Amino acid sequence: MQTANASTNPWANAATPPTAMPTPPSSPPRRPFPGLPGGPKLVDRAPAWVLAVSALIVLALIGGGAYLVIDGGPKYPSKWDARVAPIADWVERARKLDYKHPVEVQFLTAAAYTKVSTDDGGGDGATAESAQATKDQVAQLRALGFLTGDLDLDKASKTLNDSGSLAFYSPDTKKVYVRGTKMTPGLRVTLAHELTHVLQDQYFDLTRVSSMSDGRASVMRALAEGDATRIEDQYATKVLTKAERAAYEKESNSAGTAAQDKLDKEVPPILTTVFAAPYILGPELIAYLEKDGGEKKIDEALQNPPTEEVLFNPLMNGKDAAKAVDVPLEAPKGTEVIDDGEFGPTTWYLLLASRMQPNRAIKAVDGWGGDHYVVYRENKKVCVSVAAKFDTPADQKEFRADLAVWAAKSVAGTASVTETADTVAFKSCDPGKDAKPVGGGVTTDLLGVPAARTEIYDQVVGPDANADQASCFANAVIDRFTPTQLNDAAYIQSAQGQQLLASLRSTCG
Numbered sequence: 001m002q003t004a005n006a007s008t009n010p011w012a013n014a015a016t017p018p019t020a021m022p023t024p025p026s027s028p029p030r031r032p033f034p035g036l037p038g039g040p041k042l043v044d045r046a047p048a049w050v051l052a053v054s055a056l057i058v059l060a061l062i063g064g065g066a067y068l069v070i071d072g073g074p075k076y077p078s079k080w081d082a083r084v085a086p087i088a089d090w091v092e093r094a095r096k097l098d099y100k101h102p103v104e105v106q107f108l109t110a111a112a113y114t115k116v117s118t119d120d121g122g123g124d125g126a127t128a129e130s131a132q133a134t135k136d137q138v139a140q141l142r143a144l145g146f147l148t149g150d151l152d153l154d155k156a157s158k159t160l161n162d163s164g165s166l167a168f169y170s171p172d173t174k175k176v177y178v179r180g181t182k183m184t185p186g187l188r189v190t191l192a193h194e195l196t197h198v199l200q201d202q203y204f205d206l207t208r209v210s211s212m213s214d215g216r217a218s219v220m221r222a223l224a225e226g227d228a229t230r231i232e233d234q235y236a237t238k239v240l241t242k243a244e245r246a247a248y249e250k251e252s253n254s255a256g257t258a259a260q261d262k263l264d265k266e267v268p269p270i271l272t273t274v275f276a277a278p279y280i281l282g283p284e285l286i287a288y289l290e291k292d293g294g295e296k297k298i299d300e301a302l303q304n305p306p307t308e309e310v311l312f313n314p315l316m317n318g319k320d321a322a323k324a325v326d327v328p329l330e331a332p333k334g335t336e337v338i339d340d341g342e343f344g345p346t347t348w349y350l351l352l353a354s355r356m357q358p359n360r361a362i363k364a365v366d367g368w369g370g371d372h373y374v375v376y377r378e379n380k381k382v383c384v385s386v387a388a389k390f391d392t393p394a395d396q397k398e399f400r401a402d403l404a405v406w407a408a409k410s411v412a413g414t415a416s417v418t419e420t421a422d423t424v425a426f427k428s429c430d431p432g433k434d435a436k437p438v439g440g441g442v443t444t445d446l447l448g449v450p451a452a453r454t455e456i457y458d459q460v461v462g463p464d465a466n467a468d469q470a471s472c473f474a475n476a477v478i479d480r481f482t483p484t485q486l487n488d489a490a491y492i493q494s495a496q497g498q499q500l501l502a503s504l505r506s507t508c509g
Contacts, residue, residue: 080105145354146442169194196228208220219301225283354446
């Protein structure tokens, strides 16, 4: 979704009476998505194809310098690299946290950066076991309708990790790795992002991600990226000159276009969507938290991440319904268990939205209360079973009906839905690589819909609209506007769009 600041807000309506509500219009989780490998580096700079960010050119590495050791742990430089120090000083002030110590920033050639960014730590070559695991992951994606045909998942994952990325901070090595040989405005913005990750790690321990549940790990990653994106945006706005911002945007567009072309050729949309999710949903959650309580609320969330339901819909933050319930589930007897964990509302949304309108999928997912999935091999086929509970009986009824619609479009005999008094159970098996695609598929545009809901709420809530009114309006807009219309300023400003908005305002009071 394209966003706009107050002065250029395409949703603005000068004719709106003063009493009416204002109208407003980017280690990862252990399993960022059922069927996918670990994903990108634990914390990395949003790649250009996600946010159209800066160029890939940085200064050459200069070795040497004094180092210090803290508590017998990793070695750290005694001071920041001179090129980085001014940015680190600014980030400290903007983020309202002081660095406990500097970290090393390695400026690498493009080839060296690619090697580091695509190294999964798995050693040389694939074993028979890892090759089978990769095949199983592809089969899981087919079972969920997210992929057809076959896929070199390892190659696609490496392309995602490297394409258009500018740098990443590794909480494991406590170093920032950057691609290129020349300093540009884009690099300075990139370093503001990465140096925010350094602060997050020093105060909130980003390595905790590897020990968190699937859902909370997803939220932790999204919070980290959203927070770093917030500081990076402030740096670009407040520090860069007008000429530097123009150069930054030009570099961003060029790098983003080149990276996107490569991804379109080599990576299926489901992978780019999952990769992009923290950069799309995270900033909206951070903006919501910042408006609710400033840096304190952001710090509290990083220290104790909320459930994934809050990431999908920040308006649920602090509510009892956002507390995920435990849902027991075991693989059928006699099957080989491959994986298990939390499916989560974002995955459910993408699953349903791949075969129905996004507004319908969001309504169904909003009633989610908790779930558990298990992947297993049954009669030589990879299958995925998920059991889910819901906030109310009405939520369960609605979800079951929509999930049945999804299953009915699957290859005959591969998907089924069952129900008990308080649980909906779902099973889907790999239809094989020759199965034809069903539905509209999954793209990053789908994630723009829940992100837009949060953004609209944040722009509406205030003196003229309480939380209930703002929530009503935000939900009504995404229900009545298509994703294309939400992203079309001309339509929003048209007589038809303004008439619809006026009607929604009236309905929400």
